[in-house]
Amino acid sequence: MSNITTFPDARVPTVNEVRARRNVLIQAWRFAILNLKMIMMVTKGHH
Amino acid sequence: MARTVILGAGIAGHTAALHLRRMVGKEHEVVVVAPNSKWNWIPSNIWVGVGQMTVKQVTFPLAPIYRRKGIEFHQALAVELHGEGSADLPRPHVTVRYTDPEREGQVAQLEYDYLINATGPKLNFGATPGLGPDGHTWSVCTAGHATETAKAFEDVIARLKGGEHQTLLIGMGHGTCTCQGAAFEYTFNVEHELVKEGVRDKAEIIYITNEAQLGDFGMDGMNFGHKGDIIPSQMFTESLFQERGVKAIMSAHVEKVEPGVVYYEQVDGNKGEQQFDFAMLLPPFRGVDMAAFDMDGNDVTSTVFAPSGFMKVDADYTPKPYEEWKASDWPKTYQSVAYGNVWAAGIAFAPPHQMSRPRTSPNGTVIAPAPPRTGMPSGVIGRAVAQTIAGRIKNGAAGKVHTASMADMGAACIASAGKGWRTGQAAAMTVFPIIPDKEKYGELGRDTKETYGEIGLSAHWMKVMLHYLFIYKAKARPLWYLIPE
Numbered sequence: 001m002s003n004i005t006t007f008p009d010a011r012v013p014t015v016n017e018v019r020a021r022r023n024v025l026i027q028a029w030r031f032a033i034l035n036l037k038m039i040m041m042v043t044k045g046h047h
Numbered sequence: 048m049a050r051t052v053i054l055g056a057g058i059a060g061h062t063a064a065l066h067l068r069r070m071v072g073k074e075h076e077v078v079v080v081a082p083n084s085k086w087n088w089i090p091s092n093i094w095v096g097v098g099q100m101t102v103k104q105v106t107f108p109l110a111p112i113y114r115r116k117g118i119e120f121h122q123a124l125a126v127e128l129h130g131e132g133s134a135d136l137p138r139p140h141v142t143v144r145y146t147d148p149e150r151e152g153q154v155a156q157l158e159y160d161y162l163i164n165a166t167g168p169k170l171n172f173g174a175t176p177g178l179g180p181d182g183h184t185w186s187v188c189t190a191g192h193a194t195e196t197a198k199a200f201e202d203v204i205a206r207l208k209g210g211e212h213q214t215l216l217i218g219m220g221h222g223t224c225t226c227q228g229a230a231f232e233y234t235f236n237v238e239h240e241l242v243k244e245g246v247r248d249k250a251e252i253i254y255i256t257n258e259a260q261l262g263d264f265g266m267d268g269m270n271f272g273h274k275g276d277i278i279p280s281q282m283f284t285e286s287l288f289q290e291r292g293v294k295a296i297m298s299a300h301v302e303k304v305e306p307g308v309v310y311y312e313q314v315d316g317n318k319g320e321q322q323f324d325f326a327m328l329l330p331p332f333r334g335v336d337m338a339a340f341d342m343d344g345n346d347v348t349s350t351v352f353a354p355s356g357f358m359k360v361d362a363d364y365t366p367k368p369y370e371e372w373k374a375s376d377w378p379k380t381y382q383s384v385a386y387g388n389v390w391a392a393g394i395a396f397a398p399p400h401q402m403s404r405p406r407t408s409p410n411g412t413v414i415a416p417a418p419p420r421t422g423m424p425s426g427v428i429g430r431a432v433a434q435t436i437a438g439r440i441k442n443g444a445a446g447k448v449h450t451a452s453m454a455d456m457g458a459a460c461i462a463s464a465g466k467g468w469r470t471g472q473a474a475a476m477t478v479f480p481i482i483p484d485k486e487k488y489g490e491l492g493r494d495t496k497e498t499y500g501e502i503g504l505s506a507h508w509m510k511v512m513l514h515y516l517f518i519y520k521a522k523a524r525p526l527w528y529l530i531p532e
Binding site for chain 1: 253261282285286288289290294295296297299313317319321457458459469470472475477479497499501502503504505506508509531532
């Protein structure tokens, strides 16, 4: 017997969202933001 | 002169050793005992397991680093802890058995003034019959395992190219596993490679997990703040599964593995079996098998270590129902309950309880993801313990006690979903605090401004950057200590 689950109701990204996830310029900007977020996280978590 | 012995050279032990060496004078000894000769940046084993990196890229020999830094290194396995000393050696000491080729099997006693237990986990493949590289499934837990797995995966691709259909099963090999993030990463790296090779349509990928929902990650899930909305990690993760066409077997405990088939039980008591052509299933962790003895030679292992084999520290281990769990149950200083000069850092400390709600099937099978404490928390704890010891060495009992509670600490997780400078993808997730604190942050238990998730190429670049950054740091290159844990 198999009990495999699929996720047909899950929201999948739109075409534009997929493009944005791969766009080098947008992602370079997100990379900078991510770095800032990580630095803030590290600063807050290190005593 | 003080002598600190550190058991283990993973993220916690190696971080503690480098920081302690930096913080105390050369007249004080820092000694590392580790069974492996090489340091391994384990997060990148995922890429070794799909043939995108080599063992050499994720490991390096420890001995030259320790020689350069003035740290004494013993390639050995700690087998006994004598925290009060023993009749023949009154100072506290550990008994070690050497694993390096020149002294293999020899036993020695190493005395200490301070001890850090950073032994990490024992990969408990034996908990599930047939699990692991000696059985019928593959693993990416070590660089060696990942290399073998990559060869098996290469064979799968060859068969797919030959027109065969293949079922790939990836996930957790037991109901009490942790590190769901690693299995998640491997799943999507495999999927990415199959797409690259043009054979995705012939392969079925199934993720098998002990999580009650996708995105639980052994942390009871997360709620990401996003433009004023809250996005549960379940929604975030299910979206990726649907987008990439990956199916799942949820809330499952793998009972046994036979060639080409796993037998599992789900939390509702249903039993099932799943055929596979290739399976990468992670093992559950337990503490390394170190025994503890008092001065008279009596076995005090159950006083020093929890039944899981992890060391008991300053946590509240009182058994209580899930609803009564508190963030304050979690340890702060990581000092042993039995000895004032012993600490456990990283995976080696016994957590007071899980983060995810533990579940039991009608047949009594426990399906409860263990709490993750790898990576960033391991490093932060390792450094805090090293700071505490340095304070003790310099100022005696008046030395400052440093704390690193996972209830006050955030963590970042970059889960790769495929490698490639232009085609790579990863999910970047931050969580604050790691341990949910409903008293402080309300029902969601975490700060939703600091708890955040994003998928994209930028997260993949970050994963690559962290790979090089942490290897640089672990090699103790110039200004390494400026790189945070």
